[in-house]
Amino acid sequence: MQDTCQVTEPVTVAGKSASLQTIGVVGAGQMGNGIAQVMAHHAGLSVVVQDVNSAALEKASTTIEKSLSKFVEKAQITAEQKSEILGRIRFETTLEALKDADLVVEAIVENEAVKKEIFQMLDGLTKPTAILASNTSSISITRLAAATQRPGQVIGMHFMNPVPLMKLVEIIRGAQTTDATYAVVADLTARLDKTGVVSRDFPGFISNRVLMPLINEAIFTLYEGIGSAEDIDTVLKLGMNHPMGPLTLADFIGLDTCLAIMNVLHDGFQDPRFRPCPLLKQYVDAGYLGRKSGRGFFSYS
Numbered sequence: 206m207q208d209t210c211q212v213t214e215p216v217t218v219a220g221k222s223a224s225l226q227t228i229g230v231v232g233a234g235q236m237g238n239g240i241a242q243v244m245a246h247h248a249g250l251s252v253v254v255q256d257v258n259s260a261a262l263e264k265a266s267t268t269i270e271k272s273l274s275k276f277v278e279k280a281q282i283t284a285e286q287k288s289e290i291l292g293r294i295r296f297e298t299t300l301e302a303l304k305d306a307d308l309v310v311e312a313i314v315e316n317e318a319v320k321k322e323i324f325q326m327l328d329g330l331t332k333p334t335a336i337l338a339s340n341t342s343s344i345s346i347t348r349l350a351a352a353t354q355r356p357g358q359v360i361g362m363h364f365m366n367p368v369p370l371m372k373l374v375e376i377i378r379g380a381q382t383t384d385a386t387y388a389v390v391a392d393l394t395a396r397l398d399k400t401g402v403v404s405r406d407f408p409g410f411i412s413n414r415v416l417m418p419l420i421n422e423a424i425f426t427l428y429e430g431i432g433s434a435e436d437i438d439t440v441l442k443l444g445m446n447h448p449m450g451p452l453t454l455a456d457f458i459g460l461d462t463c464l465a466i467m468n469v470l471h472d473g474f475q476d477p478r479f480r481p482c483p484l485l486k487q488y489v490d491a492g493y494l495g496r497k498s499g500r501g502f503f504s505y506s
Contacts, residue, residue, distance in 0.1 A: 221385075221392040227251045229306035229331075231323055233258070233296070236340055237312035238265035239368025242272060245293040246282075246369075248396045252294045253302050262296040269294065272369055304330050308393070310362055312340040315465040320344060321352040328353035336386055338362040342462070343409045343417075343469040346379035356381035360390050363410065364399075366458070374399045379406050408473030409466060417466050421482050423451035427502070428484040434502045452502040456495030464489050 228244045230237050233256035241252045256262050273287045282290075300323075303309055309331060311323055320339060327337055336358045339349055350359035361377025374394045378387055387403075394401035404410040409417060423437050432440070438450020455463050464486060470479040488494075488501065495501030 221388040225307045227306045229303035229309035230254045232312040233261040233265035238268050242269045243397050245290045247398045254296050308336040310338045317344045324352050343466040346377045346406045350379045350381050357383040358386050374401050376401045377404050408470050413466050420451045420455045424482040424485050456501035460494045461489050
């Protein structure tokens with residue numbers, strides 16, 4: 206077991222990702238399209254975005270184009286650079302389109318069984334040297350790696366949302382992740398103009414080990430009638446200087462994702478302090494998932 210007093214520091218490894226030419230991204234949702242954008246923009250890499258849903262691919266293409274247009278409007282890139290970036294991204298519906306990728310980032314639903322299935326499929330079709338990364342926000346990298354024949358080349362790359370704007374990438378080393386794999390991913394993170402922070406492979410890693418209990422407690426505060434959703438968020442914004450209230454943030458993340466992460470924390474630690482609030486469960490059962498469904502703790506109709 207690693208030393209429990211291990212210090213986590215920003216990643217400063219350099220020059221290890223030069224061999225990467227093509228990046229695969231599995232999942233064309235909000236996270237997937239953002240990851241594709243920064244890979245093509247900041248690292249200048251060719252990117253293949255894969256999703257079985259062609260409508261999701263079309264939406265991803267439109268989202269990336271709009272996002273880059275904002276950078277043009279702010280004079281952060283030129284119109285010509287925007288065209289070049291878009292030209293480095295292509296969209297495909299089959300996993301086989303990723304067979305030549307040097308590194309694949311999985312960015313699909315936060316469900317361990319589904320992720321394991323994707324990793325097994327990627328393991329069978331990508332070249333032996335390819336690195337397989339997951340954007341998971343809570344699921345064990347060690348268990349995902351064990352589903353493959355290349356566990357040393359499996360690692361976590363947890364990007365923050367929205368990916369083009371947020372500067373952090375949480376890098377998670379599984380028990381089997383090699384130093385060489387870590388070095389490549391750490392250097393790639395720096396090329397993306399991100400700060401990489403290393404987390405040990407425990408439920409929730411660093412980010413959601415801290416964030417999700419805060420959000421869950423805010424939901425309990427609403428559930429118990431201590432304050433309204435608006436007042437709870439106002440206390441955290443004005444009293445603690447948070448840029449966004451916890452309930453607004455939960456809606457932004459997706460209440461189904463919040464519940465999935467809380468379940469991972471609760472199951473992983475068997476500690477009642479990670480018990481998901483009943484109100485969170487009820488909202489997910491009702492289909493009130495936040496911004497993406499038009500309703501969560503607040504209305505977005």
